[in-house]
Structures are given as structure tokens and as C-alpha cells.
Amino acid sequence: MLKRKMIKNFGWPLKTAMREIEVTRLYPEVMMELPENERGIHELDATTCIGCASCARVCPNSCIEMVHFKYGNPLKNKKMQFPQVDYGRCMFCGLCVDECPVECLKMGKKVTMAGWEREDIIKGPDFLATKRFSAKEVADLEAEAKRIAAEKAAAKKAAAKEKPAKEGTAAGNAKKKADAKPKEGGAA
Amino acid sequence: MTNASEVLSSIQSAFPGAVLDSRVESDRRLWATIDSKKILDVCKHLTNKLNFDHYSGSAGVDWIARNEMEVVEIMASHGAHKVVAMLKVKTPRENPSVKSLANLYWNANWYEREIWEMFGINFEGHPGLYPLLLSDQLIGSWPWRKDFKGYPDLTTGERAVAITTPEGYTEYRFPPTPAEVEAGAVVAERPKYPTFREREEREIKSDSEMIMHLGPQHAMVPGPFLLDVLVEGERVKKGFLDVGYIHKGIEKIMENRTWLQGIVYTDRMCYVASLSNNECYCGAVEKILGLEVPERAQYIRVILEELSRIQSHLIGTGEFLTLVAGVGYAPWQYMIIDRERIISLIESVTGARLTHTFVRFGGVRNDLPDDFAEKCKSTLPYIKSRINEFIELFAQDAIYQKRMENVGVLSAEDAKRVGIAGPALRASGVAYDMRVEDPILVYPDLDFKVIVGTKGDCADRVDCRLREILESIYIIEQCLDRIPAGPIKPEAKIPKKVPAGEAYYRVEDPRGEMGMYVISDGGDKPYRVKVRGPFYATLQTLPPLLEGVYIADVVAIAGSMDGCPSEADR
Ligand code: SF4
Ligand code: SF4
Numbered sequence: 001m002l003k004r005k006m007i008k009n010f011g012w013p014l015k016t017a018m019r020e021i022e023v024t025r026l027y028p029e030v031m032m033e034l035p036e037n038e039r040g041i042h043e044l045d046a047t048t049c050i051g052c053a054s055c056a057r058v059c060p061n062s063c064i065e066m067v068h069f070k071y072g073n074p075l076k077n078k079k080m081q082f083p084q085v086d087y088g089r090c091m092f093c094g095l096c097v098d099e100c101p102v103e104c105l106k107m108g109k110k111v112t113m114a115g116w117e118r119e120d121i122i123k124g125p126d127f128l129a130t131k132r133f134s135a136k137e138v139a140d141l142e143a144e145a146k147r148i149a150a151e152k153a154a155a156k157k158a159a160a161k162e163k164p165a166k167e168g169t170a171a172g173n174a175k176k177k178a179d180a181k182p183k184e185g186g187a188a
Numbered sequence: 189m190t191n192a193s194e195v196l197s198s199i200q201s202a203f204p205g206a207v208l209d210s211r212v213e214s215d216r217r218l219w220a221t222i223d224s225k226k227i228l229d230v231c232k233h234l235t236n237k238l239n240f241d242h243y244s245g246s247a248g249v250d251w252i253a254r255n256e257m258e259v260v261e262i263m264a265s266h267g268a269h270k271v272v273a274m275l276k277v278k279t280p281r282e283n284p285s286v287k288s289l290a291n292l293y294w295n296a297n298w299y300e301r302e303i304w305e306m307f308g309i310n311f312e313g314h315p316g317l318y319p320l321l322l323s324d325q326l327i328g329s330w331p332w333r334k335d336f337k338g339y340p341d342l343t344t345g346e347r348a349v350a351i352t353t354p355e356g357y358t359e360y361r362f363p364p365t366p367a368e369v370e371a372g373a374v375v376a377e378r379p380k381y382p383t384f385r386e387r388e389e390r391e392i393k394s395d396s397e398m399i400m401h402l403g404p405q406h407a408m409v410p411g412p413f414l415l416d417v418l419v420e421g422e423r424v425k426k427g428f429l430d431v432g433y434i435h436k437g438i439e440k441i442m443e444n445r446t447w448l449q450g451i452v453y454t455d456r457m458c459y460v461a462s463l464s465n466n467e468c469y470c471g472a473v474e475k476i477l478g479l480e481v482p483e484r485a486q487y488i489r490v491i492l493e494e495l496s497r498i499q500s501h502l503i504g505t506g507e508f509l510t511l512v513a514g515v516g517y518a519p520w521q522y523m524i525i526d527r528e529r530i531i532s533l534i535e536s537v538t539g540a541r542l543t544h545t546f547v548r549f550g551g552v553r554n555d556l557p558d559d560f561a562e563k564c565k566s567t568l569p570y571i572k573s574r575i576n577e578f579i580e581l582f583a584q585d586a587i588y589q590k591r592m593e594n595v596g597v598l599s600a601e602d603a604k605r606v607g608i609a610g611p612a613l614r615a616s617g618v619a620y621d622m623r624v625e626d627p628i629l630v631y632p633d634l635d636f637k638v639i640v641g642t643k644g645d646c647a648d649r650v651d652c653r654l655r656e657i658l659e660s661i662y663i664i665e666q667c668l669d670r671i672p673a674g675p676i677k678p679e680a681k682i683p684k685k686v687p688a689g690e691a692y693y694r695v696e697d698p699r700g701e702m703g704m705y706v707i708s709d710g711g712d713k714p715y716r717v718k719v720r721g722p723f724y725a726t727l728q729t730l731p732p733l734l735e736g737v738y739i740a741d742v743v744a745i746a747g748s749m750d751g752c753p754s755e756a757d758r
Contacts, residue, residue: 012581035535035539035557036536036557037535037536037537037554037557038535038539039539039540091452091543092540092543093451093543094539094545094553095448095452095545098548
């Protein structure tokens, strides 16, 4: 009786082998279907990133460094600094994504990043950016930024001009006052 | 039913003046500072009169600003009542020393050794204060004290120096700076005590005995730890354990990370139980913050933690079956295939396969995807049928039964005494489950049984795990029916700084009782995090369990504990 049962047990893998198909031998021919929430390689929307470096600060492994990148929005990101991720250290925890105030950093379904050297897996914004401006758009935005800056500078200048004038009048007033109150002047 | 204030008044009336300070946090939590002279008597009183038969661990804390150290003894009961007493004993920072409980509670041994090597707190009357997790060279530098600068000394950048010994071996030394030697800040000479090798070789009494090494790299061990057995013929006379091969110092690392960043480190203590570790840490911090978790988030946490329990039990059992290898049909592969489905389910919510970093203070990171309930409805019945099939297979396999039944039997009395946890404890017939003892989240509303075994042998331990999977499936099904709509995070922003306070939070890890003791000093980083892991407790019980068994059974016994040395070492 026992023996018959055991033979049944040995038959079990045969039965299951017929039912189960390959589980592990899919990659790289067939990519597994990944869920929407997958935390893979980062995706950066360079058009909205404000370069605040919140992501770099929260990263437990300090693998984010802020680097220069051309195709962002100079209006919002004045210094044009964007995150660069060192995938040699990244553990895909997603804290940086949660911390981003404008939700421009996401994690996508892409997971392959092998490289021959250590430097190959340090990926800059050029690799991460899924959305970016074209060179022309950037030029336009830069022109816009310059214009705004120039306007601001002009406004500042005007203000500065006004200020000495005001100060002048103030000084004048003070003088007058001092003149009016010789006592104080004497004290000074 | 006993509650915390009754316990406190009982101690106060039995030992007037012994309680220096106390706080009754809730019915289940008592915090008390006990006079260091009376701690042994108080513990005896608790155990004998008030049913505190579960010594759950102890933690060291270095209060450098107050110039004192603290040892916190965590006492609980195996089901007689639900109070956890956190008894603190203070000692000055110069020559810190407290009374050892190791002669009262067998399992205090390891906890005290760890505190000694990390903080330098001496335990008077401890039977063998030897290094546990640290290497012998590090003793004397007390790395978890707050004024520890790094080893080798990071302030000087001194590195190890290679020296060739007279026998021709290369040794590495970390020389102290002359200034330190002069100031007496370092131990120039290491304290003399026998090493692990010497200690075990002392036990060889005759020529017919020898020591057999299993590990640190061995097919039996799920991670590196060294199990040496002293054998005479085919019988094991004594077992010796050496752990600390993957000691990562996570508790210390967490003191240097912000509260939020700490979550990712809890993942890495034990990756098959990362969700319950997340839960434990976040729960403790929520307690200090006084945060209420939205109901939907609570359900999501429960669902994912139960899924994680299923996958952990599947891999644990599968791994174990490869070890006993007597079963010709190798269910390992099939369990891994089944586990793959559970992992995909979890991944569809968290976005990661093993290290989830999913639970957040006051909520969870993501909501369940729309098709989650549907996917569960197709996967869970399949897993259920498979588990029933496995149970049937084992029940009718004569080889399996011969290898497993009545092997490594742990009676209920012994299991309680040695402080073993989780399915290994329940297999002995002690219904001790944190989901009932210290209910969190929505567990009190859910209907489930605590699975217990009868004999406490290896077969029972495996059987308990498999039946627990069925119970977890039942829990998830209930949750999916009941889960309400609503927010998954609190409305208010979580502050970067956590107000000063402390909390002890327990969850039922797949391996048993996981507790975290978190202290905040009001800063943006934890002041101290103590992890009381379940496998630490289980691992400690291995040597006495192995005494007198056949060598061939060692693997069956050690494997049936479903170990995770990574969590024991932290
Ligand atoms: S995913 Fe985690 S480790 Fe990776 S860059 Fe973001 S914060 Fe750093
Ligand atoms: S990605 Fe987000 S967090 Fe990082 S710099 Fe840009 S805006 Fe700030």
C-alpha cells in the first residue's frame, strides 16, 4: 500500500511537468510583462524639473548628483541642473520619486542597464530624460529667459536709479533737518 | 485579565522603592525604570507571580548626554496575558555594569553578549561573556556607543597594517594612535579570552570525538553561519554556533539616516520578510508620532503582509525539502514556480520583487491596481489547491515521514523556556502569534485561526507552515471583500522631525515575533533602533536541540527552522 502511494508521488512530477511550462528560460528572448507600478530605471521629465535637488538629498545611497543638461527649461531651472543617477549604487527604492515636488521624476519599466565599465552605468539626464525640449525650443526659452532677465535687470537698474535719487532726497532732507536742528548736528 | 497598571502596582507593592520611574502607555505596554539592585528580584516576581514566562530580549542604549547607559529588558507572556513590560536598568557610563539575567532566562545569553560587545556594558554573573557578532579584534572599541568614531579610526584615517607572523601567516592589525594610547582611550591589549575555536576544542574529551564543521558556506545554511557539531560516532554530543558573518550593523546605520531613509534598511535585514519589517519600523514610528493609518491603507498592509508570508513559507519549505533530499520528486521547483505567482502579485502593487520599501509612516506608497482583486481570485485558489496537494504528498511519503517524524522534538515547555518564535514555537503546541497577542492594523476584525502543531517535531514545523499559508489565503480573501475606498496616506504632511519618545512595536513576521524598539530624541534621525528578530531567538536554540541526534538529522532539524541568518546578524 505504502509503495503504491510512493509511486504515485513519483508520478507527480511527470504530471506537473506536462502542465507547467518554462518559467525561468524566457529572458532575454521574451521580456516578462512588468506591472504599471514597476520601479525600474528613472524617467525624467526635463521640461518640468526645477532642479531643486530634493531627490538627491533624500537618496539613502547618495547616488544622485546634479549635473548640467542643455534641454531643460531655463525658465524654471535657472542653473540647468538635473539629476544624474549612479546605477552602480541605486537600489530602486523609489524615495527620490516620492520626494519630487513637481512629480517630474518617475520610475519606468525599463530595467536593462548593463555596461562594461563602472562609468557606463552612471546615467546622466541625457539618458534619463523621456521628455525634453528640442534645441530650438531651448534657444527660444533661453531668449525668453534672457529677455525676462534683461527686463528684471532693467527694472532693477531703474529701481537702483530711483533709490540713489530717493536716498539723495533723503540725504537732502536729512541735511535740511540737520540744518533745521543745529543742535543734533552739533551733537554728531 | 492582567493589564499594565496592575502589573505596575504589583511590582510596587512587592518591592517598595524599586520602581524609580514608570509610564503606563496602554493596557499592553508598561515602561518602568527599575533599581539596578532589584532587577533580578523583580524579574523573578514577574515570572513566578504574574506569568511573565517569555523573556523576549533586551536592548542597550547609550545616553551620552546624561552620562549613563541603559539596558532595557523586554518581558512578555506566552498567552497568559498581553502585557509587555519594558524594564529599564540604568548604569553609569564609566564602567557600566548590570546584573545578568542569563541564569534566570536561558535565552538572555545571546542578547547580553550582544549588548556587551556593542556597548561595553558588563553583565555580572553571565556564564560566558564572549563576542557574538563582532570579530575578536573589534572587542574593546564598543562600536555602538555614541562617541564611537569608526574603526579603524576615521578621524586619523589609519588603516590596517599587514604583519607577517612567525608562523608565516599574514595578519592585519589596526594600530591605535600614540595619542590614544597615552590618553588611555583605546584598549592597547585585547582582553584575553578563548576564541570560538579554543572554546569548542575544550569540549573534546576523548580520541573518539571530533568536531565537524557545517558552514559558514554549506548547502544546509540559507546564509552564512557556522554550525560546528562535536560528534562521537554518528551521534552529536554538542553543537556550537558562530554567527556574525553578515553582520551589517543596520541598527547603527539607521541612527545615521533620516527617519524616512530608515525604511530601506529594514528591507535589507531579511528580504523574504521585507514587508513585515517595513511594517514593524513604520508602526513604531507611527506610535511615537501618534499617527492614525487610514483604513484602506491598513487593509492594503494586511493583504501584502499575508502575501509576503505565503511566499516566505513557500521558499522556506522548498529550501528545506532540497536539504532533506529524500523526497525524489523535488517539490522545490514547484514551490518556486508557485511563489513566482505570489511575487508577481506583490510586485504589481509595490513595483519591486523583494525589497519593497512600501510601507510609509501613516500609510502605504501605492494603491492597489484595479485588476488586483481579479488577479488574486485567480491565483489564490490555485495556490490553495497546490498547498493541499503538498500536504497530501508529504502525508503519504514513507521516506519523508521516516526522516521527519519524531526528529528534533521540542516540547511545549522547552520551546517556551528557550524563547523560540514563530511556526517553530507553534508546532510545539503553543498558540503564540503576534497577530492575536499584540494585534495591529485590522487584524482584530479578521477571522483566522492560529495554527498549532501537536508534537513539535520537524514534520510538524513544516506542516504548520503549509497550513499557515491556507490561513493567510483566507485572511486575504476576507480583506478583499471588506476593503473600503478612501485615502491611502494621511492628509497632513509627515514632519521631518519626530518628537522625542519611544515605542516598542511587534508584528508577526513569517518567522515569528519581530519587535522594534525605536527611540527618538526629537531630531530628524532615530536615536536608537533595536531590532528583536525572530530568527535570532530561533538560532540560539539550535545547539541544545541538536544534542544527541544523528548527524544525518542535523540538516533536517536546522533546515526545519526556516532560517535567515541575515536577519539574525542584522
Ligand atoms: S531609487 Fe532610491 S537609491 Fe535609487 S536614486 Fe532614487 S532614492 Fe536613490
Ligand atoms: S527631479 Fe524633481 S526632486 Fe529632482 S531636482 Fe528635479 S524637480 Fe527636484
